[in-house]
Amino acid sequence: MGRFRQLKTYITVVLAAAAVTVPTLSLLAQISDPALDLRNLDMNTPACLDFYQFANGGWIAGNPVPAAYPFWGSFNELQNRTDEALRDLLTEATQHPLGSTEQKVGLFYTTCVQADAVEQRGAAPLVATLTNLDAITDQSGLQAEIARLHDEGLTPLFSLRTAPDPQDSSTAIAHLSPDGLGLPDRNYYTRTDEASEQTRRAYVAHICRSFILLGVPDGEARKDANIVLSIETQLAQASMSLVDQRNPDQVTHLMKLTDLQALTPRFDWSAYCQRRGISTLTHLNVRQPAFFQAVDTLLDRVPLAEWPVYLKWQLVLRALPYLSDAFVEEQQRMNQVVEGSKELLPRWKRCVAHTQTLLGQAAGQLYAHHSLSAEAKQRALTLVGNVKAALRASIEKLDWLSEPTRMQALAKLDALVEKVGYPDRWLDYTSLMMSEGSFYDNVIRAATFATRRDVAMIGKPVDRTEWVLPPTLVNAYYDAAQNEIVVPAGILQPPLFNIAADDAVNYGSIGAVIGHELSHGFSDRGRQYDAKGNQRDWWTPEDTARFSARAKSVAQQFDSSPVTVGFRVNGELTLGENLADFAGLTVAYRALEETLRGKLADKRDGFTPEQRFFLGWAQVWCWNVRPEALRAMVLTNAHAPNNWRVNGPLANMPAFAQAFGCQPSDPMVRAENERARIW
Ligand SMILES: [Zn+2]
Incomplete structure (x- = not known):
């Protein structure tokens, strides 16, 4: 078991910790009866x-x-x-009083299992964001969109999360980490063995097909897929290996926001913080400073026109499991390459998993x-x-x-x-509205x-409950x-x-x-x-x-x-x-x-x-x-x-x-x- 980690896109990371779940077969015969089944x-x-x-x-x-x-x-x-x-509990939960946590989580589940409505909308839920990304014309616009996607829980380039201050665990501070990869880990981009090469080829094909589903013409989709792989590969190369990250000292770099700004002059942190509603932020832990320096370089080196492509992919990648069947099946094709599963779980099981991922408490x-x-x-x-x-x-x-x-x-x-x-x-879900x-x-x-x-x-003080x-x-x-x-x-x-x-x-x-x-x-x-x-x-x-x-x-x-x-x-x-x-x-x-x-x-x-x-x-x-x-x-x-x-x-x-x-x-x-x- 381990400290819970954000689930990567394709793989159920910690054994059995993943929210992905559940078969119909009852495999351990009557496991609740004997303490040990001799069979x-x-x-x-x-x-x-x-x-x-x-x-x-x-x-x-x-x-x-x-x-x-x-x-x-x-x-x-x-x-x-x-x-x-x-x-069973989620199916009946909408009968709880309107506005209660139970009713909200019930509504979430209900809108997930209503396959016809999801099918009818296709990729329509993404249109507004895709239009915004297409409208990016300069660095400031690009960085505004990154902040907006972060606010919605996506993690292009990096992620910012709250956790205890390593030097004073009673207080919460912001921690910045490398992020924004579509494959499970950096070594999927850097290894040169045949299996890894094959996975990368499958990944490019997967990005390409996903863009085509959105209506991008074939040739352009292929070009875009290679842009995505190129950017993600550079991010992967700039990040630390999992083994190095195990040492807490290696991933603790407390600094003032002004120090981070000096380290990465091309990214406007004060505008970013403003957009995230944390303009009072003064110091934080930058887990991998070298990664952020590399991002700063990339912001200059990668042509501006290529960034919206990468952000679109980050959007689609996260959205795949929640859209119509064509998208869900496309995700499953890639899952099969990375982890071997051969078919989709039934809809209700996927919906229970989504509910646990997004509204677990x-x-x-x-x-x-x-x-x-x-x-x-x-x-x-x-x-x-x-x-x-x-x-x-x-x-x-x-x-x-x-x-x-x-x-x-x-x-x-x-x-x-x-x-x-x-x-x-x-958890107090009062401010959460469900449609x-x-x-x-x-x-x-x-x-x-x-x-x-x-x-x-x-x-704020860390909430120990x-x-x-x-x-x-x-x-x-x-x-x-x-x-x-x-x-x-x-x-x-x-x-x-x-x-x-x-x-x-x-x-x-x-x-x-x-x-x-x-x-x-x-x-x-x-x-x-x-x-x-x-x-x-x-x-x-x-x-x-x-x-x-x-x-x-x-x-x-x-x-x-x-x-x-x-x-x-x-x-x-x-x-x-x-x-x-x-x-x-x-x-x-x-x-x-x-x-x-x-x-x-x-x-x-x-x-x-x-x-x-x-x-x-x-x-x-x-x-x-x-x-x-x-x-x-x-x-x-x-x-x-x-x-x-x-x-x-x-x-x-x-x-x-x-x-x-x-x-x-x-x-x-x-x-x-x-x-x-x-x-
Ligand atoms: Zn453990």
Whole structure:
């Protein structure tokens, strides 16, 4: 799991965190009944040879990826159940009092599922903006249009978002980031392998066809598509790699607006701020100054006549899923290239996904208390408490940590805030107006509401009640700047969390996920923030060196993990998540041992509690994945592919070898001198 990131256009970034969802098949047969479904196992593969296959082989063989999906696994199953409940709730939501949040989100969904009205309007909703873009005649006009598109939630060239001040996490400031690419990441533009070349050719064809759908003549559309690729490639080349961005210091450059103005003389920041309604802005974090210098150069070097073409594409790209079928299908053609999905989801499923993307907190409010009983919430909170206590015990005992760092680590853990289920306070949607007419207009209204609300928080105290993820999402996160973990109701469902199941399975599944999130605060990135969420180094140099050496051994283990022909796991990119998996499993296992202490440890389904713990972890990550999606994941995702998330950390754990009686020579047991030891 990770800090929620803006979804890129084509790919479901964080595994299962994406709002894209839901098949019709019920794939994990009756998953809510047994804690472990023995049919999911592959008894022909020894547990000590390949535990992922042993635990999930039966499921993998019986559950191919449905046509509309890039991958399919237990997270999809959970999201599917939530989405079906949301569909029913959204369908009836327009009956809530006029002007209520429920009524507004219901209206949004209703205008989305009304296919005939959407079809009839075709590309008409874009005409006014396209006309404005055609009317650009100078730099000032160009920059005015960029600001206007940003206000509507688009992100040509860059994005401006509000987040805590790295030096004072209680105050929100503006952060400027590179943006404005149509492909998932910079390396889609810069890599020279055949698959990457092919994807770029498909992308140009996709831009071209989309412009033709808008009525642009063939020859001109082809020329325009190449202009777009050229501009985006230059933006990609000027931006940092995902690995470099993982270091908080590398993306923290606090400066005055006047400094930024001096750095980028061709972009009029004061006019931009005026247009965004933030003319009082005086200082901000420019995450990648070199990128903005490059943009400044591009503003001069790219002919003025080419900029409207790029902006039009940014508009169309974002609009594709919300327009008539021809546009939606065009987007699906490109999705197929990038992530492998072979057909569109049914309309209602797409509409539920759009609702969660654009009005996630409103949908969450509607869904609140739908599935999470008071008893389940209490049990989840107990689990969090026990796993946290195990992490505390672990920090108290670590032999490689000096006393000064240990004291600060414990203070940070004690200050950590846990949020489970739903936010205590719901977002105020009073100023959001929804229309009964045009779905696309409602999309723009919802997006504009979000950007205006976001920039209005600049300079204000950070609202600690706010959630970054909608509560309906199947995911969890640690927010370093708030020193908090958030476990939404969406993930508190079987098989990840099952109140009918024994402790062993729950500690292995949701317990280890909670341990994963808690440990992020002490992982390679998270440890660079203090108890208050300020970016500050509180480790002694010796402790930093010892931690880094231990972390490096994990990076090396994953670096040598093959994924698919020509692709290996990127140990640096996935380091933080792999450390969190390892730590989460270690502390959740200790919490289970603590819970079992003094109790009779009976076998169930033929497995000991210790074995069931590890089976619980493995079944969290069972999946099937298309090669395109796997490739995209390795290139862009901070999480390793699922089989490595299971086998990687377990091979470091003596408790695993002991539970299944593995021998030192078995593949699931790392040699003593290669074994990682951290927590
Ligand atoms: Zn994570």
